[in-house]
Amino acid sequence: MTTLSRRSLLTFGLVAGTGLAVTACSPQSGNSTAPASSTGTAITHVHAITRDAAGTILLATHEGLFRLDDQDLTQVGPVVDLMGFTTTGEGRYLASGHPGLGVDLPEPVGLIESTDAGESWRVLSRAGESDFHALAAGPNGVIGFDGQLRISADGRNWDTAAIPSAPASLAVAPGTGSVLATTEDGLLRSSDNGTTWTTVDTPQLMSRVAWADDETMVGAGIDGRLLTSRDAGDTWTASRDPVGEVVALGAGLTDGGEVEALLVEGPRVLRSLDGGATTEQLL
DSSP states (O other): OEEEEHHHHHHHHHHHSOSSOOOOOOOOOOOSSSOOOTTOOOOOOEEEEEEOTTOOEEEEETTEEEEEETTEEEEESSOEEEEEEEEOTTSOEEEEEEEOTTOOSOSSOOEEEESSTTSOOEEEEOTTTOOOSEEEEETTEEEEESSSEEEESSSSSOEEEOOSSOOSEEEEOTTTOOEEEEETTEEEEESSTTSSOEEEOOSSOEEEEEESSSSOEEEEETTSOEEEESSTTSSOEEOSSOOOOEEEEEEEEOTTSOEEEEEEETTEEEEESSTTSSOEEOO
């Protein structure tokens, strides 16, 4: 593992143009064994942000998996462009994407699994077939989109399903298994594991969405505002001011019952406990 401070990331960024720049993805290889240079590793795109079962903040990026703690990033495991990433309640990590140079995984990797907190990965299914850009897991299994909506109870055997519009992101409620999909036609919800879909009435289109619990949703509006619902989407509140263009979003509840939103906006990793009224910069 290689620990990178925010300063080292930004120092590298002064040379490369930006330290944590969010850019469009292009094919790129990485070395799974060589440590990052002393100038740091530039993260060019964050695809997902979440907390794992132990409460650790994870960034799934174009350059692999990183843990974030006290403004320090620790790179974990081999370099895999993690286009899709999710965690399970049992502590497993699931992902999809492309292997870096020298990484012994197929291209694309299909659905891969880590049971050691990202230190190593093994293929579960669809090796060389699927690159899930939207991926989520819940009590009923795994759901992903690779140009076709696919559903699996065990991560190995898959069924296809129809969805009215291609999802930019997917999210699954941890208890009920209710699925949300952000699309260009609005927020969609399925209560039968992706078999049928209905439209959720929202103040505006969303680019990303996450469940904090079975009743609480957090969404990133296309105008940059953070949207929160505490009643499973019946009503919504929006932050007064935009937080920015959110490219990755995670949500959960604190021990005190506050709704925590984790978001990646431009070169910043932010945390909000008040629906976006204020934010704390984590990186």
